[in-house]
Amino acid sequence: MALEKTAVDPETKRLTDAQAMRALTHPVRIALLEVLAVHQSLTATQAGELIRETPTTCSFHFRQLAKYGFVEEATPGKGKGRQRPWKLVHMGFTIQGEDLDPEARIAADVLTQMFFRRALGRFERWQRIHGSYPGEWDRASTADQTGLFVTATELAEVNAKVREVLAAYRDRLVDPSLRPTDARLIEVLYLAYPMDLDSAVVAQNIDSEEK
Structure with missing residues (x-):
């Protein structure tokens, strides 16, 4: 095409x-x-x-x-x-x-x-x-989960650093000529949010009891 x-x-x-x-x-x-x-x-x-x-x-x-x-x-x-x-x-x-x-x-x-x-x-x-x-490609791919104790300001800093790393490759989406011959399209999912672990455990227990 x-x-x-x-x-x-x-x-x-x-x-x-x-x-x-x-x-x-x-x-x-x-x-x-x-x-x-x-x-x-x-x-x-x-x-x-x-x-x-x-x-x-x-x-x-x-x-x-x-x-x-x-x-x-x-x-x-x-x-x-x-x-x-x-x-x-x-x-x-x-x-x-x-x-x-x-x-x-x-x-x-x-x-x-x-x-x-x-x-x-x-x-x-x-x-x-x-x-x-x-x-x-199998070795380079990853699926990680990490829990951290940070302030709201520190979380914003972490997010900014991640975006900066990803932005270094962003031009390749706009201009195909910049893509290396062995490059593949990948997807990066990044989620960062407060985790109320006690509530999560309670919810899981309730769900198990209902089953």
């Missing part, structure tokens, strides 16, 4: 509007953003082949994503309908909790849950098939 290289704003889109978040909370729309991040530019027909949806469905969802500023025409005026190429406007998005009103906070929680359910589903698949990958 020959795809035209198009420029994408490497800055992330800041989401604060509940309506825009609800518009994004759809599995087809999330899938379209994911494949655009890899392939730079896709028509509805091309995207449909990748995510196993009809061109008509993809065309509709591309238009909805464009309405809220997530995608735009890659070559305005060229191509019509299902043959119109689309590209990302921004390479990802961020949601800042302190900027949200109560309605937007609820929409953000639903959207975040959907994204991580999809990602965790891919991780579960990796666990089933990792033995089929070359040994170096």
Whole structure:
């Protein structure tokens, strides 16, 4: 599949509007953003082949994503309908909790849950098939869980350092020419949050007793 290289704003889109978040909370729309991040530019027909949806469905969802500023025409005026190429406007998005009103906070929680359910589903698949990958990839991949005692300020510092490490490779998403020939697309899941261990233990005990 020959795809035209198009420029994408490497800055992330800041989401604060509940309506825009609800518009994004759809599995087809999330899938379209994911494949655009890899392939730079896709028509509805091309995207449909990748995510196993009809061109008509993809065309509709591309238009909805464009309405809220997530995608735009890659070559305005060229191509019509299902043959119109689309590209990302921004390479990802961020949601800042302190900027949200109560309605937007609820929409953000639903959207975040959907994204991580999809990602965790891919991780579960990796666990089933990792033995089929070359040994170096199996050894390089990881799944870690760590508990730490930190202040809120220290947690923010940890998060910033992790983002800095990942940002060093971000340009490779925007510009395929920067990708080493032996590079693969990987997914990094990073969660950091307060853990009330006593409540977790109580919840597990209650669940066990009910069974």
